[in-house]
Amino acid sequence: MEFGFDKADNEDAAFRGEVREWLEKHLDERFTDAVGRGGPGSEHEGGTERRAWEQELGTGGWIGIGWGREGFGNRVATLTQQVVWAEEYARVRAPGRYGHIGENLLAPTLLAYGTEEQQSRFLPPIARGEDLWCQGYSEPGAGSDLASLRTSATRDKDGRWRVSGQKVWTSLAREADWCFVLARTDPDARRHRGISFLLVPMDQPDHIDVRPIRQLTGTSEFNEVFFDGAVAEEVVGGEGEGWKVAMGLLAFERGVSTLAQQIGFGEELRAVVRTATANDAIRDPLVRAALVRLWAELRTMRWNALRTLGGAPDAGAPSVAKLLWGGWHQRLGELALRVRGAEASVGPTDWTPDAPYELDEQQRLFLFTRADTIYGGSDEIQRTIIAERVLGLPREAT
Template sequence: MDLSYSSEDEAFRVEVRSWLEEHLVGEFAELRGKGGPGREHEAYDERVAWDRHLARHGWTCIGWPQEYGGRGLSLFQQVIFHEEYARANAPARVNHLGEELLGPTLIALGTDEQKQRFLPRIVAVEELWCQGYSEPGAGSDLANVATRARLDGDTWVIDGQKVWTSLAHLSDWCFVVARTEPGSKRHHGLSYLLVPMDQEGVEVRPIIQTTGTSEFNEVFFNGATTDAANVVGDEGDGWKVAMATLGFERGVSTLGQQVGFQRELDALLEVARDNGAYDDPVIRDRLAKAQVELEVIRLNALRTLSTSPGEDQAPQQASIAKLLWAGWHRALGDLAMQVRGAASLTTGPDYDLDEWQRLYLFTRADTIYGGSDEVQRNVLAERVLGLPREQRSEAR
């Protein structure tokens, strides 16, 4: 595996770095470091404006084919963009689910009409998306969803509940996995629907987290509707489409995520040196271990992105990556509390958390959202190692 960059790639790196330096100024300069997991409430409207600024200059959906509004950049150039974006401490993007998950799914499996309707608005950051997968009785077990949809003439009518729906309260559309074949079980009889959020039949209830913020939501569908044409793939083909979407989670933005992780680790190292915790050999060993593990995660991501696995392999690669980074980041939250010692146990007035307390609390969810560790291990055990399937209860 050749991980070296060409002279053309290095020139592109200079272009990206220069553009960010020139444009993260004025009102946008104040957005540096804003947003991200546990902090999506920070300067949200301003970050939307920043994303639209990126779009006007051709910096959204950069890996998409040019015919769909992207730039058709190579894999390494996409990695370079996300790395430089993270190194510039630019604000967290607001359009991840549309740009990184739904858009590529539509490009691969959507109809021409769906591509024409939805892709330009994702590129321009005019419509924001959320993901309707998890349910109270199913969690990360996507094949056990109970949300129902029935076709009534030219309209799908949807009833059910989704949970842990990230940013649903800020989204215009939701891609929903629903059961469209009555009596079907497991992954059979599911369909992948595109549902508008701004309608009478959709209710969003924010879930207040231990951080005091509410990125996650419950979403109730009570006779919600969407056009019959808004099914991706064939009716009953929802499992295949949903697995394709999950495969896109292994995208190049994960390399930028790891640059952000490195920044957090570097900052924690400075805290340890300042308060003397670094002199403790146990803490020093844990900091060194975290650095080595982060480099392993980076190399695994590069290897995965370089191999272009087939459709059947993509969820497995995504499961490996999720297990690696989620466990690492959760451990970093623990380490931050150990480095800070007694200071980590108190908050300011009105539950005013500092950055390390917020990191600790939110990383408790890293091994749950996006597919729990248990589900990721089942995927690897059953699909890679060929072990017997875990016994599951019958779908309702």
């Protein structure tokens, strides 16, 4: 089986050259402070430059190249060209994408379930890098068990939806212009029924309160969001059809971007190898074996991602991918500190309870990866999906 694609293909090679030329020309001194920033554990950093970078990408037509439809101000690229773009983008350590939630989650969902009016209204501002989105799914009592959500929406006297409730672990909520929110619109319906997929503007200071969450890393890219009668302007997919839309969105969540993520993982692995080489930890045969295993597993993840990208829909593929990279990244974080020995546990001496402490990259890697097997769907949930939807095992009794 061929797990890659032909890099010598004239069309793909020309596209790669175009991408490299554009990135070299446009990723200039205006964005120096944002290069390499904005990934997991630092999603809140370099905000001004990264927002400007989104608009730079939009001007070049590079937002929405995987939508499969043009006409919104975006280019359209083949699957292999999307892979090329992701690889080259990661190679130059371009800023972490501020608009990835709108581009990679909401936009495909609107193309699949939205009306033409909704597509015409919301997709062009995303493609221009102007409108940023966040995702209102998880709640304090409804994270992996999303169907138990309590956020509700009712009609006011003018027929508008009014949203009340709490969401948590909401990335980029402070920066976002819009939030797509799962809310229960039929209080009498049970579990998956009676939920709607609502589009809520975030500029409602009297009705929306965003509170940052301080993490182990000392950073605060996640947030709690409190809705108190916030107006929702649109319903996607029809009233009460939110669960179907939400599950469709989750299928879009892991695609070509997974390959870019793996390139970032590769850079982190190389940094650990450099540390182990510099301090002679590489002489330890157990350390060498762990490094080789991580390298081999990363290559396997890449082949698996390429194999599933162009194939028939596979209900278990996203869950398998999440299980693979979550555990892998966690083990990398553990090894990053192991190769440094005792010094890895030493932090700054000027830390105070009122000020964020500064960690180096490998310390932050270790602490942030503690959550890799939880966020985005815990390992337990992913295994349940595989068991029920792929293997056909009986559903857990409720």
